[in-house]
Amino acid sequence: MVNFNDYFHVNGKVYFNADLENDSRLFLNPDALVKVGSNLFDAKEAKINISSYFERVYLLYRSMRKAEARELLTFPREVKYTRIGYGDSSQFGRGTSLTILDEVLMRLVKSGIDLDLIKDYPQFLMLLTKNFGSDRLSDLVTNLCYEQLVNFTHKICKMLGISAKTKVKACYFDAKEYSWVKRIVMLPVDHNGMPILLMPKEAVIEEYKFSPYKFLRKVLLPSRQQQLKELGIYQTLDDIYSTDVQPYQDNKEYNLSRVIEDPSLIVEYLNITRKLA
Incomplete structure (x- = not known):
């Protein structure tokens, strides 16, 4: 070198x-x-x-x-x-x-x-x-x-x-x-x-703080879990991943659909990344 x-x-x-x-x-x-x-x-x-x-x-x-x-x-x-x-x-x-x-x-x-x-x-x-x-x-x-x-x-x-x-x-x-x-x-x-x-x-x-996987795991899946809980449905994050995310060809397509549905998820993730800065 x-x-x-x-x-x-x-x-x-x-x-x-x-x-x-x-x-x-x-x-x-x-x-x-x-x-x-x-x-x-x-x-x-x-x-x-x-x-x-x-x-x-x-x-x-x-x-x-x-x-x-x-x-x-x-x-x-x-x-x-x-x-x-x-x-x-x-x-x-x-x-x-x-x-x-x-x-x-x-x-x-x-x-x-x-x-x-x-x-x-x-x-x-x-x-x-x-x-x-x-x-x-x-x-x-x-x-x-x-x-x-x-x-x-x-x-x-x-x-x-x-x-x-x-x-x-x-x-x-x-x-x-x-x-x-x-x-x-x-x-x-x-x-x-x-x-x-x-x-x-x-x-x-070496890597960006912003991660599609972390966005999914730290924000989107817990948010979906809370939505289901309010409906009286109790599922693990892995269960939600299987039912909600896997039908999409790419995880990012799921991420996009959730952000369009609820833009506040953007702010939530920005707050998380700022705390890690």
């Missing part, structure tokens, strides 16, 4: 010291990214980008401007230069599941749910959307904050005396224009000539 520090003979601590030869199964956490304490990373702008993006997407769906919404959802695919994620050989694929995200968001809008509840929590889409998991969410967050990550990389390189002169095509999210814009940026490269995009160390995680 050759990591960033070893290759450039430096000992930086504030950035994720990526393995330059293999992708690490790690992810970029939006919650931590918008709270990065280092003045080398513009956490405020990162937060604006993430919030503005989802506010715009949800607004477009509420206004039934689906073509514009889909254009925003079709974001640039995997940013390989971070060296995190499942890698190209993964069975999980890359980029958004546009059709499935579109279907989920349309169902949420038609149900009348206030999508502003989750505009600051893009992780929530993982709980409801089939084939949209940790890797794709991490890719989306990386794309949304690409400009801030590039600037962070430049500051680190300048501080450590590392050359960042290789031209790379990039696609940024412009929070003022609500659109993806293409630019040429300068990045450092590794021994194979592959560009490197650095990330704040504190924002790189």
Whole structure:
């Protein structure tokens, strides 16, 4: 393994010291990214980008401007230069599941749910959307904050005396224009000539706190159990899983149906995750 520090003979601590030869199964956490304490990373702008993006997407769906919404959802695919994620050989694929995200968001809008509840929590889409998991969410967050990550990389390189002169095509999210814009940026490269995009160390995680399984087990099944209890029906969580959840092709489809039925379940789970923070 050759990591960033070893290759450039430096000992930086504030950035994720990526393995330059293999992708690490790690992810970029939006919650931590918008709270990065280092003045080398513009956490405020990162937060604006993430919030503005989802506010715009949800607004477009509420206004039934689906073509514009889909254009925003079709974001640039995997940013390989971070060296995190499942890698190209993964069975999980890359980029958004546009059709499935579109279907989920349309169902949420038609149900009348206030999508502003989750505009600051893009992780929530993982709980409801089939084939949209940790890797794709991490890719989306990386794309949304690409400009801030590039600037962070430049500051680190300048501080450590590392050359960042290789031209790379990039696609940024412009929070003022609500659109993806293409630019040429300068990045450092590794021994194979592959560009490197650095990330704040504190924002790189092994797994998200938001989990479809935990949402199901900690909120949805107990809620259903209470509903049945009030009707004089007593069932274990496993019994409810067998009768209510298993008929669905995917647990996330059940999660979505329950959220549409009772949006307060979103707030309940958000409260749980905040307590665990």
